[in-house]
Amino acid sequence: NKTLLDIEHLSTHFFTDGGTVKAVDDVSFQVRKGEIVCIVGESGSGKSITAMSVMGLVKEPAGRVVNGQIKLEGQNLLTLTKNEKRVLRGKEIAMIFQEPMSSLNPVLPIGQQIMEPLREHLKMGKKEARERAIELIKEVGISRAEQIVDAYPHELSGGMLQRVMIAIAISCNPKLLIADEPTTALDVTIQAQILEMMRKLREESDMSILLITHDLGVVAEMADYVVVMYAGQVVEQGEVVELFENPKHPYTQGLLKSKPVLNQRQEELYSIPGQVPNPLELTESCYFHDRCEHCMDICRVRQPRLKEVGSEQKVACWLYEEEAAIHV
Ligand code: SF4
Ligand code: MG
Secondary structure: OOOEEEEEEEEEEEEEEEEEEEEEEEEEEEEEEOEEEEEEEEOOOOOOHHHHHHHOOOOOOOOOEEEEEEEEEEHHHHHHOOOHHHHHHOOOOEEEEHHHHHOOOOOOOOOHHHHHHHHHHHHHHHHHHHHHHHHHHHHHOOOOOOHHOOOOOOHHOHHHHHHHHHHHHOOOOOOOOEEOOOOOOOOHHHHHHHHHHHHHHHHOOOEEEEEEEEHHHHHHHHEEEEEEEEEOOEEEEEEEHHHHOOOOOHHHHHHHHHEEOOOOOOOOOOOOOOOOOOOOOOOOOOOOOHHHHOOOHHHHHOOOEEOOOOOOOOEEOOOOOOOOHHHH
């Protein structure tokens, strides 16, 4: 499959009173056409900031992409003008968030909010856009679309609002849908329905999905390819089957210890003792060394690099480096 999104050596920093936070630190991965890539990690791992960097939503002076490239079909998104970025967002790349309410206008009927990108990006007339909005409402599985089109956000449930957000996101047939914890706020049944719908959308169009989650159950159900992030870095990445059957990084192994069972939600996913390191106190060590049962001397003084360990699998851990023996 052809590469759609190519992220190379992306680093995004935030500048706080306490110092610089390397929220995303030298992250590289690709999303191929029609593929679902999941970024998984605890909160503060940099997964949302990675997505925001792709969307061009990291704003100075708070933060900045300080290094790397983000290419969509070969075009570097970081060099686009403001106007080019605005066109790109919504038309080529669309994003949905955990809280649909925060992205919707409470005083506008939802139909009008679905019509907006259709009119702006696809230059549809009012009547055509309204008809398309009704179709889109049906496509995302909401019944009584003809009535719902004139409803206000507060009249809909959380699950329906997330469907509306997806309708807006897919309205212009984006090549890439970025979904940041889209089902985290929803109950299990609704979550399953929405994930199912996203899979269907991917099958019916050639859309790629970059799905951000802390929930390995969601990863198991959705992902073709998985990127595991820890403290701003990628610690492991690979095809979902390879990664679930043969996790290499002690962190991934820890995440999988409470193995998610399909369609069965678990409350306690993270059984790994300890915490993510303070982002202002990072050293040259492996960031996971405090929590790792396999920690060696070298882990405390040098950071492991991401290294290929299979055809598609990469891991950043001294356990898989022959050098480790030499440098201890
Ligand atoms: Fe553990 Fe060392 Fe691997 Fe880090 S590099 S995960 S501390 S074994
Ligand atoms: Mg987040």
